[in-house]
Amino acid sequence: MSSNTKTDTKETTSSSTSKESKKRLPDFSQSVKLKYVKLGYHYLMSHLVTLCLLPLMSVILIQASQMKAQDIQELWAHLQYNLLSVIAISAILALGSTLYIMTRPTSIYLLDFSCYRPPNHLTVHFQKFIHHSTLTGDFLPSSLDFQRKILLRSGLGEETYLPEAMHSIPPRPSMAAAREEAEQVMFGALDNLFANTRVKPKDIGILVVNCSLFNPTPSLSAMIVNKYKLRGNVKSFNLGGMGCSAGVIAIDLAKDMLQVHRNTYAVVVSTENITQNWYFGNNKAMLIPNCLFRVGGAAILLSNKSSDKRRAKYKLLHVVRTHKGADDKAFRCVYQEQDDAGKTGVSLSKDLMAIAGGALKTNITTLGPLVLPISEQLLFFLTLVVKKLFNAKMKPYIPDFKLAFDHFCIHAGGRAVIDELEKNLQLLPLHVEASRMTLHRFGNTSSSSIWYELAYTEAKGRMRKGNRVWQIAFGSGFKCNSAVWEALRHVNPSPKNPWEDCIHKYPVEIA
Secondary structure, X not given: OHHHHHHHHHHHHHHHHHHHHHHOOOOHHHHOOHHHHHHHHHHHHHOHHHHHHHHHHHHHHHHXXXXXXXXXXXXXXXXXXXXXXXXXXXXXXXXXXXXXXXXXXXXXXXXXXXXXXXXXXXXXXXXXXXXXHHHXXXXXXXXXXXXXXXXXXXXXXXXXXXXXXXXXXXOOOOHHHHHHHHHHHHHHHHHHHHHHHOOOHHHEEEEEEEOOOOOOOOOXXXXXXXXXXXXXOXXXXXXXXXXXXXXXXXXXXXXXXXXXXXXXXXXXXXXXXXXXXXXXXXXXXXXXXXXXXXXXXXXXXXXXXXXXXXXXXXXXXXXXXXXXOOOHHHHHOEEEEEOOOOOEEEEEOOOXXXXXXXXXXXXXXXXXXXXXXXXXXXXXXXXXXHXXXXXXXXXXXXXXXXXXXXXXXXXXXXXXXXXXXXXXXOOOOOOOHHHHHHHHHHOEOHHHHXXXXXXXXXXXXXXXXXXXXXXEEEEOOOEEEEEEEEEOOOOOOXXXXXXXXXXXXXXXXXX
């Protein structure tokens, strides 16, 4: 009896629940995935002009198909009577086309790039790093413990590289050792670049080198001119003190030079020097660069020759530069100075991430209209209007940059930098994989890190024709700079890609 009662109760409950569920409206968020709605909206707005023109073209074609031979004769006679007007309009069109062709910016192509891979004997494990730091006798126990914690939390792996001078006990940070490091990195990258592209050094018309903390006399660019016997009229530049974002600045300078000097090649070399810039003090703000910065460098070959488009990997679309140096906090957030004991190092401010966020906001505000589809721009504009007119307490709309770019090369400055950009730009783990793996495998190689990341993407076989790449870097000053490239073909990794013998191990899980 009791069992029958329970059964009846269950049936009654289930029937009443089913009736209620029929009365309720379906849960829209469950029945329709909102991301597909957004993609549909994006597609509609992106092809709005085409969709509007289709009816117009249809009407014109219908009218043209209904024309008779007599109608065509009358139209031709009308044109003959207005011959002067036809000639004038044709001349204006020809002149306008000529002016457009002559004044439009020259396309800049990236033929190839090469990242330096140091020899294995320069690998530095965490235990070796702390052991050598202890043997120098310069660091207090608290400073050693601080560096150990930074290493464990940094996102760096056990296979990054330090220069030869820092493997010696005691270290020998001399001018000769610093020159030796610079030569190994720059010449190693350039030798591979010239071999892969088969471009002769004598054909290089423009040379731009950037290295923030090592600027000897003769300059690094002069060292390259001497090594490869570049021609006497080469336009050479040496950028110093511009931080980790100087690689994009160097690309921008080379681009401007290629607009002026036609039919030539430009080489950009981005590197940093560790040997003479190691900090041997106990100021914690200055110890962080010791734990993050590692040996690395990249050489990039650019061309403005239209004939090079067929063999080029990428085309440069945009460069956007943001400088916050007018603000005192931003100016001093990455600052080279001496500590109380007179030892020189680079100090990182606690406000660094906040300042970087402000610089990023300014940069993407300028970059957005250049790259974002009209759908995202309209959403951003409407949100701004509603907020201003109605004083609504609503969060600002963050444009979806995943609709504009296929690959992201975020400067591997540290784990916190990558985490913040992944969060603020609402990226997926796949989008920041190249940055995280570069930080893990090579450390912070300063301005060249964005090229190790692009090499990672190529080594993974992910670069397809038409894909867009966003390189974004931060540097002292304070600066945030962006470069946008478009792949001109399915890009395969070049010989001696820095990832070629270890790409199968990546991605790795970072604790």
